[in-house]
Amino acid sequence: MRQFYRLMNAQFSELIISVLSLCVTLIAASWLLVLYKIKDYNQYAVHERFEDIYAASGMPIVFLICVLAVIAIFVKSFYSSYWGSKSIYTLLTLPVKRELVYLSKLCSFAISILMLLCAQLLGFILAYNYMASKIANYSNGELEVTNGLFLAFIRSDFMRLLWPYGFANVLSTVSIFIVIITWVYHLVLCERSQRRLGGALIAAVFWPIYLVVTMRLDAFSSQGSFNSYDSSKLILYSAILLVISVICVWHSIVLLRKGATT
Amino acid sequence: MKRLRWSTLKRHIALTLTIVAAVLIIAALVLVRGAKEHGTYEITHLYGDPSVMEGITISGAIQDEHHRTSFAWLDDHVDTKTEVFAKPQRNWTYHYRGMYERINDYYYTVHLNSYKGLKIERNSLHHNRWEHSEYIEMELPIARLFYKESYSSDDMRRLSYGLAEVEGELYITLVTTTGYEGVNWIYKLNSDQWSKSMFPFESVKPTPIMSYRSDRNDIKDTTQTAVLGLEAVGDILALILVRDDKLVIEGYHTDGKKLGETAIVPFIFEEFNDELADGDNYASYGVGYEAYHDAENGMLTLSFLNQQSQRTAVTVQCTEDGIKLIDVTELKKVDKLLRGYSESLYDERFIAFKAGKLYEAGVYREINQSDNNVWYRLLPIRLLVHVYERGELVYAGELMTDVNDDLVRIKNHSMHNLNYDDAEYRNLFDLHID
Numbered sequence: 001m002r003q004f005y006r007l008m009n010a011q012f013s014e015l016i017i018s019v020l021s022l023c024v025t026l027i028a029a030s031w032l033l034v035l036y037k038i039k040d041y042n043q044y045a046v047h048e049r050f051e052d053i054y055a056a057s058g059m060p061i062v063f064l065i066c067v068l069a070v071i072a073i074f075v076k077s078f079y080s081s082y083w084g085s086k087s088i089y090t091l092l093t094l095p096v097k098r099e100l101v102y103l104s105k106l107c108s109f110a111i112s113i114l115m116l117l118c119a120q121l122l123g124f125i126l127a128y129n130y131m132a133s134k135i136a137n138y139s140n141g142e143l144e145v146t147n148g149l150f151l152a153f154i155r156s157d158f159m160r161l162l163w164p165y166g167f168a169n170v171l172s173t174v175s176i177f178i179v180i181i182t183w184v185y186h187l188v189l190c191e192r193s194q195r196r197l198g199g200a201l202i203a204a205v206f207w208p209i210y211l212v213v214t215m216r217l218d219a220f221s222s223q224g225s226f227n228s229y230d231s232s233k234l235i236l237y238s239a240i241l242l243v244i245s246v247i248c249v250w251h252s253i254v255l256l257r258k259g260a261t262t
Numbered sequence: 263m264k265r266l267r268w269s270t271l272k273r274h275i276a277l278t279l280t281i282v283a284a285v286l287i288i289a290a291l292v293l294v295r296g297a298k299e300h301g302t303y304e305i306t307h308l309y310g311d312p313s314v315m316e317g318i319t320i321s322g323a324i325q326d327e328h329h330r331t332s333f334a335w336l337d338d339h340v341d342t343k344t345e346v347f348a349k350p351q352r353n354w355t356y357h358y359r360g361m362y363e364r365i366n367d368y369y370y371t372v373h374l375n376s377y378k379g380l381k382i383e384r385n386s387l388h389h390n391r392w393e394h395s396e397y398i399e400m401e402l403p404i405a406r407l408f409y410k411e412s413y414s415s416d417d418m419r420r421l422s423y424g425l426a427e428v429e430g431e432l433y434i435t436l437v438t439t440t441g442y443e444g445v446n447w448i449y450k451l452n453s454d455q456w457s458k459s460m461f462p463f464e465s466v467k468p469t470p471i472m473s474y475r476s477d478r479n480d481i482k483d484t485t486q487t488a489v490l491g492l493e494a495v496g497d498i499l500a501l502i503l504v505r506d507d508k509l510v511i512e513g514y515h516t517d518g519k520k521l522g523e524t525a526i527v528p529f530i531f532e533e534f535n536d537e538l539a540d541g542d543n544y545a546s547y548g549v550g551y552e553a554y555h556d557a558e559n560g561m562l563t564l565s566f567l568n569q570q571s572q573r574t575a576v577t578v579q580c581t582e583d584g585i586k587l588i589d590v591t592e593l594k595k596v597d598k599l600l601r602g603y604s605e606s607l608y609d610e611r612f613i614a615f616k617a618g619k620l621y622e623a624g625v626y627r628e629i630n631q632s633d634n635n636v637w638y639r640l641l642p643i644r645l646l647v648h649v650y651e652r653g654e655l656v657y658a659g660e661l662m663t664d665v666n667d668d669l670v671r672i673k674n675h676s677m678h679n680l681n682y683d684d685a686e687y688r689n690l691f692d693l694h695i696d
Binding site: 005006008009011012013016044045046047048049052107108111114115117118121122125142143144145146147148149150153154155160163164165166167168169229231 | 272273274275276277279280283284286287290291293294295297298300301302326328329346347348349664667668670671673674675686
């Protein structure tokens with residue numbers, strides 16, 4: 001346990017600066033993009049709802065880019081131990097189990113994603129408060145929305161996707177993040193050990209993710225039509241994603257044990 | 263020294279940042295989601311003595327596609343409970359009767375089936391949408407009714423007023439105009455063989471529990487009778503008729519035994535007996551009525567709308583001892599800048615007679631005279647409560663809410679290119695007075 005803890009901190013400290021700066025960028029972007037979107041607001045302007053402004057400001061795309069950036073940072077840190085210093089040899093000759101090496105890297109990746117999610121949430125709240133205080137300056141109560149942060153939070157499709165309500169929705173969001181983390185790590189391990197088939201999982205990963213996201217966004221499609229909202233289907237897709245995650249973890253550990261990745 | 267500290271921190275950086283991120287996320291979610299009961303629900307007394315509200319509960323819900331806040335105004339405070347939907351839900355906009363009759367979990371529609379019988383369609387509600395249509399076709403001897411004029415589409419629309427439910431059994435009578443003569447019946451629909459097919463293979467023969475004439479036997483008697491509908495109060499059936507210038511409510515047991523009747527004179531309907539209106543002396547009413555049942559006290563309150571968009575509430579008590587007229591109250595027009603919607607389609611209302619007083623809770627829309635052309639649905643909503651005693655207004659109050667904040671986005675907006683979706687705006691639903 002102690003070894004795992006030390007390894008994880010060591011792995012994570014390689015990512016920390018880049019991840020922290022991404023988080024700061026994400027929070028700043030939430031504020032700046034919303035600020036730009038409402039720069040012309042005055043008492044004669046049309047006041048869109050905050051969730052619509054947030055979506056129109058491009059923040060969902062910015063968040064997606066940040067997630068991709070975290071993945072890139074992780075992949076880069078993974079490959080950096082093969083290039084230059086070749087620290088992978090040191091890592092794999094350490095007197096610790098290889099599962100621990102794997103898990104420590106996986107955890108540091110997961111913590112990076114968690115921090116990004118935290119930044120997204122804080123950015124949303126910051127941007128809302130900025131907008132609310134700006135409107136409060138000139139509206140005399142006419143253009144303000146009582147309890148607006150809560151309403152924006154539950155009415156925004158994007159926020160409901162990230163911060164869902166209901167067991168099936170929470171499960172599906174969590175499964176998506178877990179599968180992305182384990183699958184990306186598995187993908188690079190496969191590449192290193194020249195297991196070409198590892199890439200074939202891509203369809204198995206993205207098809208359920210696609211189904212879950214479209215089902216949850218298009219909840220109005222009528223009962224019985226293709227991919228209409230059904231919580232038991234959501235649980236099924238989440239289970240598929242979790243099974244894929246387990247397979248990824250298991251196969252990654254097998255590859256590491258074999259020493260195939262060096 | 264500084265270096266040492268950083269290296270110490272670095273040894274625990276993963277755990278530290280995980281805890282920080284987790285705490286921030288939990289705190290933010292608790293802060294935002296915990297605000298779900300922070301909406302505005304305040305009682306304002308507008309007129310009269312608020313003590314008439316003691317012991318009365320006015321409940322309802324404010325709902326949009328994402329959440330629903332149930333509220334209960336009890337005495338001097340309001341309790342709320344908010345539920346956030348896992349899946350967005352459409353609002354159900356048909357609050358009242360007309361083409362549809364809501365009984366328990368089903369919406370019923372009655373169709374006239376090529377003059378040979380009736381077809382009943384029922385739809386269950388699933389997330390406020392109709393699902394699973396089912397049908398029953400009935401053979402009714404409609405030919406026993408001689409129609410003097412053809413059945414208009416307006417009358418067809420009223421057919422479902424003839425449906426009522428007592429203890430899980432459906433009863434039906436044929437809603438007619440004064441253009442019909444002959445024998446009408448109240449039937450018990452002795453079948454629950456609902457067919458998924460729009461054209462059921464077999465017709466059902468319902469059991470007549472009683473028959474009544476839509477005219478008098480004596481040819482010289484020119485009484486004109488129209489059937490407005492059938493209501494159930496507890497286990498008593500109330501048949502709502504128009505006879506000449508009278509509104510007649512007859513009470514029946516489910517075995518067909520007549521319990522009594524009561525009449526309100528004059529009660530003029532625009533469609534049947536407008537010529538009796540005697541100039542402007544009497545208001546004439548539309549045939550579409552709203553019914554509010556209080557099975558516990560055997561009370562039935564019928565609300566009729568007249569040509570001047572004014573409502574009259576008629577309350578009768580239906581017990582084993584007979585049918586008794588309790589109260590007739592003309593509901594006041596509250597304010598000329600407020601109006602209730604007349605076509606009973608959009609806005610909620612509930613009327614109940616309790617402890618000698620008539621309580622009305624209803625949704626009204628603010629009419630801003632400067633923009634008279636604004637679409638009705640985009641006018642601000644107000645929930646007003648009126649209490650009448652012996653026909654006189656004794657109390658008016660309002661439940662102040664923040665539903666109209668949803669209209670902020672259409673302020674300063676050009677109405678020509680407005681993209682409007684009902685589900686995105688909160689509205690009031692399921693008003694009830696207990």
